[in-house]
Amino acid sequence: NAGVTQTPKFQVLKTGQSMTLQCAQDMNHEYMSWYRQDPGMGLRLIHYSVGAGITDQGEVPNGYNVSRSTTEDFPLRLLSAAPSQTSVYFCASRPQTNTEAFFGQGTRLTVV
Amino acid sequence: ILNVEQSPQSLHVQEGDSTNFTCSFPSSNFYALHWYRWETAKSPEALFVMTLNGDEKKKGRISATLNTKEGYSYLYIKGSQPEDSATYLCASKDYGQNFVFGPGTRLSVLP
Numbered sequence A: 001n002a003g004v005t006q007t008p009k010f011q012v013l014k015t016g017q018s019m020t021l022q023c024a025q026d027m028n029h030e031y032m033s034w035y036r037q038d039p040g041m042g043l044r045l046i047h048y049s050v051g052a053g054i055t056d057q058g059e060v061p062n063g064y065n066v067s068r069s070t071t072e073d074f075p076l077r078l079l080s081a082a083p084s085q086t087s088v089y090f091c092a093s094r095p096q097t098n099t100e101a102f103f104g105q106g107t108r109l110t111v112v
Numbered sequence B: 001i002l003n004v005e006q007s008p009q010s011l012h013v014q015e016g017d018s019t020n021f022t023c024s025f026p027s028s029n030f031y032a033l034h035w036y037r038w039e040t041a042k043s044p045e046a047l048f049v050m051t052l053n054g055d056e057k058k059k060g061r062i063s064a065t066l067n068t069k070e071g072y073s074y075l076y077i078k079g080s081q082p083e084d085s086a087t088y089l090c091a092s093k094d095y096g097q098n099f100v101f102g103p104g105t106r107l108s109v110l111p
Helices: none
Strands: A004-007 A010-013 A019-025 A031-037 A044-051 A054-057 A064-066 A076-078 A087-094 A107-111 B005-007 B010-014 B019-024 B032-038 B045-050 B056-059 B062-067 B072-077 B086-093 B099-101 B105-110
Touching: A004 A087, A010 A019, A019 A031, A019 A087, A044 A064, B005 B086, B010 B019, B019 B086, B019 B105, B032 B072, B045 B056, B045 B062, B072 B086
Parallel strands: A010 A107, B010 B105
Antiparallel strands: A004 A019, A019 A076, A031 A044, A031 A087, A044 A054, A064 A076, A087 A107, B005 B019, B019 B072, B032 B045, B032 B086, B056 B062, B062 B072, B086 B099, B086 B105
């Protein structure tokens, strides 16, 4: 019963470094998404995917890339980290686009 | 992008008090509304999925109503307990692909 698994839980990066946040789900959900959560703001959608091989931009996509080569995995790549990307990141999956979301544990990222 | 608002931003209640808070969303092209409960250091978990005008959902001491014509949903907690302390998020969706989350209401229940 793993659900949605995110790694790492914590990460500190230097400005300009790149990294990949991993997300995997074992529920055979078609829809996966990445959010960032900043103080005083709701969860904001970064990128999403409606199925393997299909990705699209959300509300705040700049500075991030995604890919969806399998149904299970949806990694988020930071190309060149900036202090503005300091945030808590959540991966989520849904069986369909209008159903409830299942969230991973979150990744707290600090860019110095 | 939808504008989803929640009020109040935060509130403190005494154990045993009942409380409620509001989620406001655009009423045009409404498709669905979700409520989530988010405890500190954990992931958000779904409370309710609501789609029809007049929907009322209940889970234990927590209930929610939906008015799609005027664009709001209320979440009620009866007899608040310290374990109800959390941030409550709503998310609304129109006929597009994605849900938009409100900023949340942070509830603290004091023993």
